Amino acid sequence: MTDTTGVIADLTAEAAEVDALVAGLAEDGWETPSPAPGWRVRDQIAHLAFIFRIAGLAAAQPEAFVAMTGSLTGGLDAAVNAALGEFEHDPAEVLLTKWRAERDASIKALAAVPGDRLVPWLVAPLPPYVLACAGMMELFAHGQDVADALGVRPVRTDRLAHLVGFAVRVRDFGYQSRNLTPPEAEFRFEITGPSGARWTFGPPDSSERITGSAEDFCLLVTRRRHRDDLDVRAEGGLADRWLDLAQAYRGPAGEGRRPGQFAG
Numbered sequence: 381m382t383d384t385t386g387v388i389a390d391l392t393a394e395a396a397e398v399d400a401l402v403a404g405l406a407e408d409g410w411e412t413p414s415p416a417p418g419w420r421v422r423d424q425i426a427h428l429a430f431i432f433r434i435a436g437l438a439a440a441q442p443e444a445f446v447a448m449t450g451s452l453t454g455g456l457d458a459a460v461n462a463a464l465g466e467f468e469h470d471p472a473e474v475l476l477t478k479w480r481a482e483r484d485a486s487i488k489a490l491a492a493v494p495g496d497r498l499v500p501w502l503v504a505p506l507p508p509y510v511l512a513c514a515g516m517m518e519l520f521a522h523g524q525d526v527a528d529a530l531g532v533r534p535v536r537t538d539r540l541a542h543l544v545g546f547a548v549r550v551r552d553f554g555y556q557s558r559n560l561t562p563p564e565a566e567f568r569f570e571i572t573g574p575s576g577a578r579w580t581f582g583p584p585d586s587s588e589r590i591t592g593s594a595e596d597f598c599l600l601v602t603r604r605r606h607r608d609d610l611d612v613r614a615e616g617g618l619a620d621r622w623l624d625l626a627q628a629y630r631g632p633a634g635e636g637r638r639p640g641q642f643a644g
Contacts, residue, residue: 387512388491390539394516395483398428398523401532402476410472414529415604415637421529422475423464424522429479430463431518435511436486439493442500449502486515503630513546517628521602528604528642538573540594547601547628548581554625557633563588563618571597588616590623601628608639 402410402425410422419427438445467475490499490508498505506514520543527534548569552562568586571579573594590597592612599605600612600623607623614620627633 384491384493384495384509384512387509387516387542388487390542391490391512391515391519392487394519394523394539395487397534398425398519398526399480399483401523401526401530402472405472405530407472409530410475412529414525415641416525417635419525421526422467422470422472424525424529425475425479426464426467426470427460428518428522429467429475429482430460432479432482432486432515435515436482436489438499438501438511439486439489439508446500449500490515510546510549513542513549516542517546517602520598521604521629524599524602524604536574536595538575538577538594540573540598541577541579543598543601543628544569544571544573544579544594545581547597547626550628551622551626553630554622554627554633557627557631558625560625565618567619567622586616588614588619590614590619601626603627603634603636605642606637606639609642 402421405421410420410425412421413419414421414424416424434445434448437448467478470478490512493499493508495508497508499508499511501511516539520540523534526532551567555562565588566582566586568582568584568589569580570589570591571594572592573579579594590612592610596605596610596612600607600610603626612623614623625633
């Protein structure tokens with residue numbers, strides 16, 4: 381069992397950082413295109429509102445969540461697209477209010493789940509700590525898209541440790557999304573946080589090694605930057621290949637970002 385107190389506090393703080401990006405944004409600013417093709421700032425926030433809504437439902441009403449996901453047609457991608465349509469015509473103030481309500485309710489519900497209890501989720505039940513880490517991943521990824529759209533450079537903290545650990549835990553998602561067989565070899569990860577803290581995972585003597593900065597590692601696994609533009613390095617052929625495939629979310633990888641897209 382992993383204590384959820386720390387990750388809940390960090391999830392709350394990370395959500396507040398995303399909120400600050402759009403809190404004072406004029407109505408037309410919500411229509412700003414983001415780097416994700418076809419997604420505006422409003423779509424990014426609508427997506428987060430939907431994801432936090434279903435996470436809150438899973439934590440607070442697990443039976444209702446199971447019934448809801450069992451009734452989905454077309455899978456999660458279709459549900460996400462439908463959710464974007466739900467928020468399509470909301471004025472910015474209304475969408476902001478909905479996002480805040482879904483966020484706060486979800487975090488409160490997750491905090492109330494005992495650490496040794498599993499929460500139903502989209503593929504398999506998860507401990508609340510892991511689901512909260514997945515929430516950190518969503519906030520980082522879609523918050524980065526909003527920041528890029530608005531020309532803002534987020535200030536990163538050691539809260540990234542939760543996302544780094546989550547990405548290591550789900551190392552094989554990139555293979556699975558492409559119908560590839562993950563390698564049996566364990567990787568060594570040595571990641572340096574914004575404070576200079578060093579986070580390590582995997583056998584120290586592994587010949588397959590990933591090293592680099594935490595922010596860049598998180599940009600890699602959320603596919604918000606191309607590997608060529610990041611301070612993330614690989615030793616070993618399998619590890620090098622993983623840098624092309626890495627993703628910390630299930631489902632299609634998406635287009636990712638082009639080399640040099642954010643230069644300067």
